[in-house]
Amino acid sequence: MMRRRPCIVMLFLCSFSIFGCATPPPKADLEAYNEYLAENDPLEPLNRSVFAFNRALDKGVLQPAARTYRAAMPLWVRQRIGAAIDNLRSPVIFVNDVMQGEIDRALTTLVRFTVNSTFGLAGLNDLAGDIGLEKHGEDFGQTLAIWGAVPGPYVMLPVLGPSNPRDAVGRVVDFLIDPFNAWTANSGRESLTYARAGVAALHARAGLLDLTDDLEKNAIDLYAASRSLYRQTRANAISNGNVTGPDVSSAPVDFPDLSGHAEIKELSGKP
Amino acid sequence: MKRSFIILIAVLLVAVAPPVRSETLEDGASAFIRALEKEAVESLTDPAKERPARVEAFRKLFEEKFAVNAIGKWTLGRNWRRATEAEQKEFLDLFEDLMVAMYVDRFQNYAGEKLDILKTTPVDENRATVHTEIVRPEGVDAKPISVLWRVGRQGDIYKVLDVVVEGASMSITLQKEFASIIKNTGSVAGLLEELRKKTTQLKPS
Numbered sequence: 001m002m003r004r005r006p007c008i009v010m011l012f013l014c015s016f017s018i019f020g021c022a023t024p025p026p027k028a029d030l031e032a033y034n035e036y037l038a039e040n041d042p043l044e045p046l047n048r049s050v051f052a053f054n055r056a057l058d059k060g061v062l063q064p065a066a067r068t069y070r071a072a073m074p075l076w077v078r079q080r081i082g083a084a085i086d087n088l089r090s091p092v093i094f095v096n097d098v099m100q101g102e103i104d105r106a107l108t109t110l111v112r113f114t115v116n117s118t119f120g121l122a123g124l125n126d127l128a129g130d131i132g133l134e135k136h137g138e139d140f141g142q143t144l145a146i147w148g149a150v151p152g153p154y155v156m157l158p159v160l161g162p163s164n165p166r167d168a169v170g171r172v173v174d175f176l177i178d179p180f181n182a183w184t185a186n187s188g189r190e191s192l193t194y195a196r197a198g199v200a201a202l203h204a205r206a207g208l209l210d211l212t213d214d215l216e217k218n219a220i221d222l223y224a225a226s227r228s229l230y231r232q233t234r235a236n237a238i239s240n241g242n243v244t245g246p247d248v249s250s251a252p253v254d255f256p257d258l259s260g261h262a263e264i265k266e267l268s269g270k271p
Numbered sequence: 272m273k274r275s276f277i278i279l280i281a282v283l284l285v286a287v288a289p290p291v292r293s294e295t296l297e298d299g300a301s302a303f304i305r306a307l308e309k310e311a312v313e314s315l316t317d318p319a320k321e322r323p324a325r326v327e328a329f330r331k332l333f334e335e336k337f338a339v340n341a342i343g344k345w346t347l348g349r350n351w352r353r354a355t356e357a358e359q360k361e362f363l364d365l366f367e368d369l370m371v372a373m374y375v376d377r378f379q380n381y382a383g384e385k386l387d388i389l390k391t392t393p394v395d396e397n398r399a400t401v402h403t404e405i406v407r408p409e410g411v412d413a414k415p416i417s418v419l420w421r422v423g424r425q426g427d428i429y430k431v432l433d434v435v436v437e438g439a440s441m442s443i444t445l446q447k448e449f450a451s452i453i454k455n456t457g458s459v460a461g462l463l464e465e466l467r468k469k470t471t472q473l474k475p476s
Contacts, residue, residue, distance in 0.1 A: 031349050035450065134414070218373045220469050224451030228444045236438020241417065 087123025141170025
């Protein structure tokens with residue numbers, strides 16, 4: 001029996017290397033090797049399997065529910081639900097604003113929470129937004145990024161979707177610092193935590209329907225497209241929408257042939 | 272005597288000659304985006320036009336206003352050099368078809384909605400970023416959509432180099448997709464096969 005153990009371990013490792021890990025290209029092909037490092041997705045084969053699973057789950061359960069929600073609930077109701085979800089999220093946003101040293105934004109979040117929780121009738125109305133205190137998001141993954149943490153490799157989490165070690169840690173911390181969760185846990189109302197998560201997921205999924213329908217139709221490699229989009233939108237969120245930062249602007253503007261080469265003249269020369 | 276006369280003429284010429292370019296890059300780039308919006312609305316919202324005619328009008332607009340070949344070449348990245356001349360040519364043709372098919376509906380959905388130009392920032396002497404917002408008439412989330420237009424200038428001609436919607440760049444996303452397909456199929460030919468399938472499936476016209 002003892003002799004079979006290493007066999008099982010070997011079998012596990014083999015299957016992991018077949019289904020789990022991508023094989024890096026040889027270092028001799030430096031460009032390909034650098035591309036592999038830049039992609040930072042060593043678990044790609046496994047991630048793709050999880051992605052396929054998530055998509056099946058989405059198609060079978062979440063997406064139909066989100067479509068029904070969008071079709072059945074009037075816009076007014078969905079706006080109220082969205083505002084309430086955002087309002088419940090405010091304490092976590094506030095703490096992250098503070099931890100990032102964004103005092104103006106922290107104050108905005110604080111005033112928003114105060115106004116919307118009271119005059120906005122328990123957050124159902126975004127009155128603060130109407131008077132120009134617009135909402136913004138923050139999470140601990142972004143705070144870690146501000147503090148200098150690298151994202152680490154791309155990871156496709158089952159059910160939860162695209163992530164990386166930094167953002168996954170962020171999710172856990174955000175859950176732990178949320179006073180709502182502490183309150184439900186201490187008062188035996190855990191079911192409210194699940195209810196809130198369910199409604200938030202449904203509402204968020206409904207808001208993404210147009211985008212995902214577009215992607216389903218237009219993407220050529222949906223996995224690669226969503227990986228890139230996840231990273232770009234995270235970079236955008238971390239910079240608080242200031243996408244002129246080096247991360248995003250350096251690449252797309254670097255079109256080699258727009259600085260006076262013959263061929264661009266030829267293609268620009270069309271009347 | 273003769274020399275100082277020449278210098279005098281030169282000084283006069285410099286003083287009298289109008290500046291080579293009267294408009295700044297920023298003004299030119301934002302005027303270009305304004306014109307693009309106007310033309311897009313005209314070519315996409317004409318109810319008298321059938322869809323094929325609309326797609327054709329959009330293709331014309333697209334060829335005129337977007338640096339299609341430059342974007343295509345950039346998205347292929349290092350694989351551009353690895354492709355044969357025939358592959359490069361087929362790629363650029365397929366790339367244009369793909370972009371037209373992808374963007375005709377995206378433009379259509381937004382044509383006629385308010386496009387606010389917030390500011391224009393220079394990237395270098397011939398490139399600028401036009402920051403715009405599309406204000407959706409109504410929705411669950413009232414926040415306007417941020418759209419950045421990367422615009423390049425060549426002489427008096429302006430072209431769109433990239434569109435960045437809510438931080439997501441069209442060019443970067445396509446480049447990552449293409450690289451992934453080439454890696455997984457092993458060749459540029461594999462990508463062309465996928466592009467042929469996709470463009471047929473999307474049926475641009």
